[in-house]
Amino acid sequence: MSTQTHPDVLEKLVSLCKRRGFIFQSSEIYGGTGSVWDYGPLGVELKKNLKDRWWHSMVRARQDIEGIDAAILMHREVWVASGHVAGFTDPLVDCRNCKKRFRADDPRIKGTPGTPDAQCPACGMKGTLSEPRLFNLMFRTFMGPVEDSAAEIFLRPETAQGIYVNFLNVQQAMRQKVPFGIAQIGKAFRNEITPGNFIFRTREFEQMEMQFFVEPGTDMQWFDYWKEQRMTWHRSLGLAEERLQFHQHTTEELAHYARAAFDIQFDFGGTLGFQEIEGVHNRGDFDLTQHQKHSGKKLEYFDQPNNRRFVPNVVETSVGADRTTLALLVNAYREEQVPGEEEGRTVLGFAPSLAPVKAGVFPLVKKDGMPEFAEKLAKELRAGFPVFYDESGAIGRRYRRQDEVGTPFCITVDGQTMQDGTVTIRDRDTLQQERVAADRVRSVIAERIGVGV
Ligand code: GAP
Numbered sequence: 226m227s228t229q230t231h232p233d234v235l236e237k238l239v240s241l242c243k244r245r246g247f248i249f250q251s252s253e254i255y256g257g258t259g260s261v262w263d264y265g266p267l268g269v270e271l272k273k274n275l276k277d278r279w280w281h282s283m284v285r286a287r288q289d290i291e292g293i294d295a296a297i298l299m300h301r302e303v304w305v306a307s308g309h310v311a312g313f314t315d316p317l318v319d320c321r322n323c324k325k326r327f328r329a330d331d332p333r334i335k336g337t338p339g340t341p342d343a344q345c346p347a348c349g350m351k352g353t354l355s356e357p358r359l360f361n362l363m364f365r366t367f368m369g370p371v372e373d374s375a376a377e378i379f380l381r382p383e384t385a386q387g388i389y390v391n392f393l394n395v396q397q398a399m400r401q402k403v404p405f406g407i408a409q410i411g412k413a414f415r416n417e418i419t420p421g422n423f424i425f426r427t428r429e430f431e432q433m434e435m436q437f438f439v440e441p442g443t444d445m446q447w448f449d450y451w452k453e454q455r456m457t458w459h460r461s462l463g464l465a466e467e468r469l470q471f472h473q474h475t476t477e478e479l480a481h482y483a484r485a486a487f488d489i490q491f492d493f494g495g496t497l498g499f500q501e502i503e504g505v506h507n508r509g510d511f512d513l514t515q516h517q518k519h520s521g522k523k524l525e526y527f528d529q530p531n532n533r534r535f536v537p538n539v540v541e542t543s544v545g546a547d548r549t550t551l552a553l554l555v556n557a558y559r560e561e562q563v564p565g566e567e568e569g570r571t572v573l574g575f576a577p578s579l580a581p582v583k584a585g586v587f588p589l590v591k592k593d594g595m596p597e598f599a600e601k602l603a604k605e606l607r608a609g610f611p612v613f614y615d616e617s618g619a620i621g622r623r624y625r626r627q628d629e630v631g632t633p634f635c636i637t638v639d640g641q642t643m644q645d646g647t648v649t650i651r652d653r654d655t656l657q658q659e660r661v662a663a664d665r666v667r668s669v670i671a672e673r674i675g676v677g678v
Pocket of ligand 1: 382383384385415417424425426427428429430432434501502503504541543544545546547548549
């Protein structure tokens with residue numbers, strides 16, 4: 226598989242994201258928390274736009290999917306039933322020489338770990354890698370004041386289980402008929418052994434998951450349907466066609482709950498290359514059956530017209546909000562020369578609907594009533610979408626500052642504005658400027674970013 230079709234921009238992005246208020250290392254002043262990140266003012270807008278986009282297409286725009294927001298803390302038995310307590314493990318290998326730890330399936334390992342021919346990918350020594358061993362990835366804590374095994378609970382490693390245990394609550398309350406789905410967005414926690422690559426693999430992250438309950442026997446049909454739907458959604462975010470692909474899981478790759486699975490992969494560039502951003506899984510009746518067994522409660526659907534009961538099959542779509550945010554950043558990042566300018570520019574070419582700030586508003590100079598006019602315009606626009614007002618520095622520099630954070634439009638108030646009430650709107654990508662009456666700016670921009678005013 227090709228891994229070098231796009232340059233590696235991760236390092237540049239980490240620095241841009243910190244400098245411009247997208248993403249900071251968690252607890253940075255204390256030296257940081259390993260592989261945990263905080264979203265700053267622009268990052269939180271970007272991720273929120275992404276989550277809203279998902280929620281709209283999966284919940285609000287559909288009659289057959291309901292949304293929920295289940296708690297992070299769940300009954301301990303949930304994770305026994307789901308198989309996570311026993312099986313949520315990644316085989317790992319340690320290097321006896323350099324003390325580094327790797328996933329046993331790390332493609333950089335040459336040879337079979339535990340044998341003399343295996344070579345450590347870090348220090349290069351042969352025969353120093355241990356046999357693979359299992360490691361529990363769930364964060365453990367205690368509920369209540371007593372720290373014993375009866376009070377032991379886990380931070381959820383996936384949001385899906387909150388949906389399964391609420392399957393009948395939602396179906397009955399909303400009078401839904403199979404096939405139907407339940408969706409939620411929420412935090413998940415995994416004590417990942419080899420986290421890294423910025424927000425690609427972290428220990429605290431957000432998932433956007435949907436479980437679609439179908440009649441047994443129709444599961445593969447729905448699996449194919451969701452696989453296509455979800456790829457179409459990723460394309461609609463503006464992720465480049467050639468950077469997206471499916472990867473079908475082989476029998477060895479399938480998770481313990483899955484009958485069939487496809488990953489939707491994005492090409493992150495550099496050596497990371499194509500990696501999963503979303504999983505579409507046919508989970509069969511595994512989860513509902515397991516919860517029936519462990520809770521002693523029936524989780525059957527009553528098919529009234531046919532007067533029969535059955536345990537539905539589940540097709541799951543599971544996408545990482547943080548990982549897709551990283552895909553958006555990587556996809557959007559570009560450096561280019563501007564005709565007629567010596568200094569190049571860095572651009573985050575987000576789709577306007579996803580950009581954290583929709584418009585920059587600038588007075589050309591800080592006099593002749595321009596700042597007052599521009600501030601008033603910025604205030605009016607803010608009622609419709611996020612706007613950044615900036616009056617400091619040369620106008621070219623102000624444009625470039627907005628290009629670097631992906632602001633699709635910049636509005637400048639100049640001498641002509643003071644005479645005829647028109648302003649210029651500069652397009653981030655084409656660099657074209659057009660003159661528009663100030664009182665039309667809000668509807669012109671709203672139409673281009675696809676929001677109502
Ligand atoms: N409920 C199924 C499930 O959790 P998964 O493939 O383990 O499946 C789904 O995770 C998605 O969650 C992944 O495609 C990825 O986008 C995201 N994800 C998983 N682990 C992650 C981590 N440690 N950091 C960031 N995102 C993660």
